[in-house]
Amino acid sequence: MALTRPLDVIIVGAGFGGLTAAIECKLRGMNVTLVETYPTSLNYGDIIDFFPNGGRIIENWENGQVGRDLMKICINQGDQFQYFKADGTKIYTEDWILEPHHYWKQYAGHRGQMHKVVLDYAEKVGVNMQFGHRVTQYHDGDKPSVTTAEGKVFAGDVVVAADGPRSIARQQVLGLPDTKVNSGYAIFRAYFTLTEEHAKHPLLKEFCDQTVDKTLLWTTKDLHMIIYTWNKGKDLGWVLTHKDTEDIGESWSFPGRKQDVLDCLAQGKFEKRLVEVVNATPEKNIVDYKLVWRDPLETWLSPSAHTVLIGDAAHCHLPTSAQGGSQAMEDGVALAVALDRSQGDVALGLRVFERIRFNRSHVTHMASIAVRDGYHNVDWDGDFIRENPHILALPRPEWVIEYDIEKESEKYFERLAADVRNGRKGTIQELALPAGGDYEPKTLKRKGPRSKF
Ligand SMILES: Cc1cc2nc3c(=O)[nH]c(=O)nc-3n(C[C@H](O)[C@H](O)[C@H](O)COP(=O)(O)OP(=O)(O)OC[C@H]3O[C@@H](n4cnc5c(N)ncnc54)[C@H](O)[C@@H]3O)c2cc1C
Known part of the structure; x- marks a missing residue:
């Protein structure tokens, strides 16, 4: 009933x-x-x-x-979601919004x-x-x-x-x-507010663009980094996924160390733009977030x-x-x-x-x-990715x-x-x-x- x-x-x-x-x-x-x-x-x-x-x-x-x-x-x-090799070579773009509706x-x-x-x-x-x-x-x-x-x-x-x-x-x-919950990867992640100082920096000013919000992804062996900007060039969030096999036991989120992030970028030979974004990030805003897999x-x-x-x-x-x-x-x-x-x-x-x-x-x-x-x-050296770059798309x-x-x-x-x-x-x-x-x-x-x- x-x-x-x-x-x-x-x-x-x-x-x-x-x-x-x-x-x-x-x-x-x-x-x-x-x-x-x-x-x-x-x-x-x-x-x-x-x-x-x-x-x-x-x-x-x-x-x-x-x-x-x-x-x-x-x-x-x-505008567009843009995909790059670590060195900054653009390999693919797709619309951020796929359909008007x-x-x-x-x-x-x-x-x-x-x-x-x-x-x-x-x-x-x-x-x-x-x-x-x-x-x-x-x-x-x-x-x-x-x-x-x-x-x-x-x-x-x-x-x-x-x-x-x-x-x-x-x-x-x-x-x-x-x-066990460790996925074998962790993400350094951060969010911060861009300032007028950043707008004057030659490698950061593009992120302060008031007319277009950026959605960008770089990828290389065992590492990928995403940057989003919004709020008319004022807000920037980035995430860097990296290998991490530490036993995370009880803790799965730690304060991130800027030097560790920079070391990852150096290891992946990422372009200077990313290094500058990380340098500009207040260290207290960086989190080392262990990725849980179930x-x-x-x-x-x-x-x-x-x-x-x-x-x-x-x-x-x-x-x-x-x-x-x-x-x-x-x-x-x-x-x-x-x-x-x-x-x-x-x-x-x-x-x-x-x-x-x-x-x-x-x-x-x-x-x-x-x-x-x-x-x-x-x-990157094979023909497949040249002919099918869309496989990297979101x-x-x-x-x-x-x-x-x-x-x-x-x-x-x-x-x-x-x-x-x-x-x-x-x-x-x-x-x-x-x-x-x-x-x-x-x-x-x-x-x-x-x-x-
Ligand atoms: C604080 C936080 C920040 C996050 N940040 C991001 C991010 O920046 N980017 C991203 O992609 N994803 C983020 N996520 C994850 C994302 O929101 C979730 O993966 C997704 O939305 C699925 O949501 P969910 O409601 O299933 O789980 P969750 O979003 O994980 O929510 C679970 C909720 O349950 C609460 N909870 C857990 N155990 C108990 C308990 N015993 N008693 C009472 N409450 C409890 C937690 O506090 C949490 O609010 C974050 C999650 C959290 C909790």
């Missing part, structure tokens, strides 16, 4: 996955409590991208107003500032924010709950673990051992199917997928649709949710390694970025629910919707004219 009261949803973790789930559940009339360790995330992070499959979700919020607020602080005059669906900027905009919207729609509380224990069952470090208990009809790459739900809810899970559901993992807790994407944030947001929408449509049958809703999302997120999750290895193992296949998660979730809910009710047998890969595509280079082909806005 359908539930006659709103569902009580407890969400752990206010990253983009948890926030999206909270907003989308609230918009569908559920009572939502969001429990987050940190009091604020405004100062955290440097650059994060949302491509049109994620941006479409934002664009649906408040008649596009959330997107308008985001665009004020994001790359809004991006992507403009209001593609957001990239400072993670903390973007997070604040989405957080404000979650608060506005009435999500109950419980910040400054670290969950230490998940309790599964028909009335699932979580307990915080101070002993506070939050109970509901469903618990959503959106607690990121270091999720404790993996052990406590799924009963998995805490596997193998795909066999299920994201607790034994009772009343607790579920989403986002990086379920499928920990590396940044090279360019999809971690967007896939976490897709989870949030699919979850809200499935809970809404299952009318109080939480276990049914979560099982359908998993079948909507499993195969699709698996392909983008695994692609993050393939794309990184592609960047780092280019045979992974934006149409089947990924044109996807409308809300529409697809609504479309397939009944069919998948019938499978669940009828006890259809098979592996999760067989029972779930097909991924819809792959990351073969042929799917990376670009089309369409260059767009101006």
